[in-house]
Amino acid sequence: MRYAVLGTGTVGRTVAERLVSLGHDVVLGTRDPAATLTRTGAAGTGAPAVPYAVWQAGHPRVGLATFAEAARTGEVLVNATGGRVSVEVLTAAGAEHLEGKVLVDLANPLDFSGGWPPVLDPANSDSLGELIQRTFPGARVVKTLNTMNCAVMVDPARVAGEHHVFLSGDDEEAKGSVRELLHSFGWPPASILDLGGIQTARGAEMLLPIWLTLMGRLGHADFNFHVQGA
Amino acid sequence: MRYAVLGTGTVGRTVAERLVSLGHDVVLGTRDPAATLTRTGAAGTGAPAVPYAVWQAGHPRVGLATFAEAARTGEVLVNATGGRVSVEVLTAAGAEHLEGKVLVDLANPLDFSGGWPPVLDPANSDSLGELIQRTFPGARVVKTLNTMNCAVMVDPARVAGEHHVFLSGDDEEAKGSVRELLHSFGWPPASILDLGGIQTARGAEMLLPIWLTLMGRLGHADFNFHVQGA
Numbered sequence: 292m293r294y295a296v297l298g299t300g301t302v303g304r305t306v307a308e309r310l311v312s313l314g315h316d317v318v319l320g321t322r323d324p325a326a327t328l329t330r331t332g333a334a335g336t337g338a339p340a341v342p343y344a345v346w347q348a349g350h351p352r353v354g355l356a357t358f359a360e361a362a363r364t365g366e367v368l369v370n371a372t373g374g375r376v377s378v379e380v381l382t383a384a385g386a387e388h389l390e391g392k393v394l395v396d397l398a399n400p401l402d403f404s405g406g407w408p409p410v411l412d413p414a415n416s417d418s419l420g421e422l423i424q425r426t427f428p429g430a431r432v433v434k435t436l437n438t439m440n441c442a443v444m445v446d447p448a449r450v451a452g453e454h455h456v457f458l459s460g461d462d463e464e465a466k467g468s469v470r471e472l473l474h475s476f477g478w479p480p481a482s483i484l485d486l487g488g489i490q491t492a493r494g495a496e497m498l499l500p501i502w503l504t505l506m507g508r509l510g511h512a513d514f515n516f517h518v519q520g521a
Numbered sequence: 522m523r524y525a526v527l528g529t530g531t532v533g534r535t536v537a538e539r540l541v542s543l544g545h546d547v548v549l550g551t552r553d554p555a556a557t558l559t560r561t562g563a564a565g566t567g568a569p570a571v572p573y574a575v576w577q578a579g580h581p582r583v584g585l586a587t588f589a590e591a592a593r594t595g596e597v598l599v600n601a602t603g604g605r606v607s608v609e610v611l612t613a614a615g616a617e618h619l620e621g622k623v624l625v626d627l628a629n630p631l632d633f634s635g636g637w638p639p640v641l642d643p644a645n646s647d648s649l650g651e652l653i654q655r656t657f658p659g660a661r662v663v664k665t666l667n668t669m670n671c672a673v674m675v676d677p678a679r680v681a682g683e684h685h686v687f688l689s690g691d692d693e694e695a696k697g698s699v700r701e702l703l704h705s706f707g708w709p710p711a712s713i714l715d716l717g718g719i720q721t722a723r724g725a726e727m728l729l730p731i732w733l734t735l736m737g738r739l740g741h742a743d744f745n746f747h748v749q750g751a
Contacts, residue, residue, distance in 0.1 A: 408723070410645045415730075416635070454749040457731075486734050493638070494731030500645075501687075501724030504716050505748060514750030518735060519684040520743050 295320055295365025297358055297380055299327050301339045302397060302441040303371035304346055307353045309445035313475050318354035320361030320384065327355065362388035367395065367468070368430075374400035374419045375412070378426055390429035393465045395472070396420050396492075397436045397444070399499050408503060411496060420459055420492025431465035433458060434492035435473070438502060440512035447477050447515070454515035458485045459492040484521060525550055525595025527588055527610055529557055531569045532627060532671040533601035534576055534583075539675035541582045543705050548584035550591030550614065557585065592618035597625065597698070598660075604630035604649045604726075605642070608656055620659035623695045625702070626650050626722075627666045627674070629729050638733060641726055650689055650722025661695035663688060664722035665703070668732060670742035677707050677745070684745035688715045689722040714751060 296307045297320040307317045321327040327343045339346075347355065354361075362368055362384035372380045377398050381389065400419040401409040413422055420434035435458050436444040443449050447456070456478050460466045466485060473483055486495065498516065506512050526537045527550040537547045551557040557573045569576075577585065584591075592598055592614035602610045607628050611619065630649040631639040643652055650664035665688050666674040673679050677686070686708050690696045696715060703713055716725065728746065736742050 405646070408720070412645075414645050415640045450750040452749045454747075484735075484738075486731070486738060490638070491731075491734045494734045497727040497730050500727050501716070501721075504721045504724045505714075505751065508714075508716060509751055511750075514748055517684075517747040517749045519682045519745050519747045520680040520741075521735065521739055 292316070293364060293366045294318070294369060295361035295367070296369040296371050297361065297384060298371035298373070299343055299355070300371065300373070302444075303369075304339070304350075305441040305445055306369055306371055306397070308350055309476060311350065311352045316354075317352070318356050318361045318364060320356060320358040320380075322358065322380075322383065324355045324357060358384040359388060365392070367393045367472075370394060370396045370398050370423070372398055374398035375402055377419060377423060381423065381427060386427050386429065389427045392430060393462075393468055394423070394427070394430040394432045395436075395469055396423055396432055396434045397441075399437050399496055401499060408500060411499060414497060415493065418490070418492040418496045420489050420496070424461065424489045431460070431462040432489055433460035433462070433465050433469040434489065434495055435459070435469055438495055438498045439515045440506075443513065443515055445476050447482065449513050450515045452517070453482065454517040455482055455484045455521070457491075457495045458483060459487065459489050459495055461488045484518060522546070523594060523596045524548070524599060525591035525597070526599040526601050527591065527614060528601035528603070529573055529585070530601065530603070532674075533599075534569070534580075535671040535675055536599055536601055536627070537583045538580055539706060541580065546584075547582070548586050548591045548594060550586060550588040550610075552588065552610075552613065554585045554587060588614040589618060595622070597623045597702075600624060600626045600628050600653070602628055604628035605632055607649060607653060611653060611657060616657050616659065619657045622660060623692075623698055624653070624657070624660040624662045625666075625699055626653055626662055626664045627671075629667050629726055631729060638730060641729060644727060645723065648720070648722040648726045650719050650726070654691065654719045661690070661692040662719055663690035663692070663695050663699045664719065664725055665689070665699055668725055668728045669745045673743065673745055675706050677712065679743050680745045682747070683712065684747040685712055685714045685751070687725045688713060689717065689719050689725055691718045714748060
């Protein structure tokens with residue numbers, strides 16, 4: 292399968308590396324590939340510590356293209372951008388390149404502009420998953436994996452014991468194909484909990500505040516939610 | 522210990538019954554005791570199916586008083602009211618009766634006025650726990666148990682396996698005494714996860730949307746969150 296992973300940050304790189312290891316073709320989408328390749332990982336820029344060019348040298352099978360070019364050639368799209376810029380990025384990718392495709396939305400609309408703790412925007416009566424689905428009605432949006440660290444997303448065995456990954460989406464067939472993808476990442480069938488339609492992304496995204504608190508309290512990110520009794 | 526449980530709905534009754542079984546003195550607080558005793562449990566009123574008078578006949582050791590009288594005599598207060606009226610109820614209880622006392626806040630500010638799903642108000646940049654603590658600075662507010670069904674609150678063994686109850690509050694001594702209360706309900710020490718100050722009630726309250734979704738999907742309320750890897 293040919294995947295377009297939008298976003299060259301830690302989440303995008305981690306998912307891309309995993310997809311390549313599973314034999315898929317992967318192109319990372321970015322705003323300006325030339326700028327991404329020359330960007331340093333200087334502290335304070337919000338970029339990962341490892342410059343993209345250094346990372347790419349170690350991952351020669353991952354391609355790099357503009358959002359639009361990546362989305363055009365990708366059969367399945369993965370939104371690994373910051374949730375506050377996701378709609379802008381997907382607009383740049385081009386609605387016509389999203390049409391009919393499964394769009395796996397991993398993002399959370401965390402707004403850090405007011406300091407710590409961040410707030411979610413949208414939230415409560417809306418969600419990023421719904422906003423993306425509304426804005427790009429031709430895309431088959433499946434919200435998943437947003438409730439954990441990216442290392443756990445692609446390697447659930449990092450967390451011992453049973454734990455869950457949630458699915459939200461209006462397209463049952465799209466959810467079925469995302470289920471297959473999750474299996475290939477190492478998620479057992481029983482660990483995948485289908486919440487329902489894309490509106491249920493609200494609840495999944497609203498897990499982020501307690502997730503961030505827990506990360507601070509535990510001092511690590513190798514944890515995940517398990518619904519005991521499910 | 523003498524407990525005042527504010528709210529005569531299912532949550533208040535369940536907690537009161539459990540406290541009495543543990544040998545505590547318990548008074549349920551209500552707006553108008555005479556009205557509570559004559560109220561029928563008619564469908565559509567939002568009241569539990571069993572009229573209060575019927576329930577009380579089976580629970581003769583649980584007292585009934587006004588919010589203010591209950592709060593005045595209670596050594597520990599439990600907020601088991603609907604979260605959208607909690608501040609009004611606590612105001613009726615009287616700030617002077619909350620002064621210096623541990624206030625266990627079980628409530629969630631769910632607003633059903635816009636239909637299903639309900640939204641939280643406040644949420645995201647505030648929480649009911651914080652709102653109560655700000656409004657009644659003399660109370661020692663501990664948010665806990667709000668992330669599960671009331672039957673599970675007082676009998677965690679209803680859910681097989683390990684699962685967590687969260688604590689949020691600014692007063693460490695108050696959290697310590699609530700920890701003891703939770704132990705007496707059957708929560709093992711390792712199941713109690715202290716999130717931090719009262720601000721962390723945001724994350725705990727924001728679990729409600731996914732909790733409600735899960736209840737709908739699972740068809741029962743005997744489940745609870747476990748933080749695997751904690």
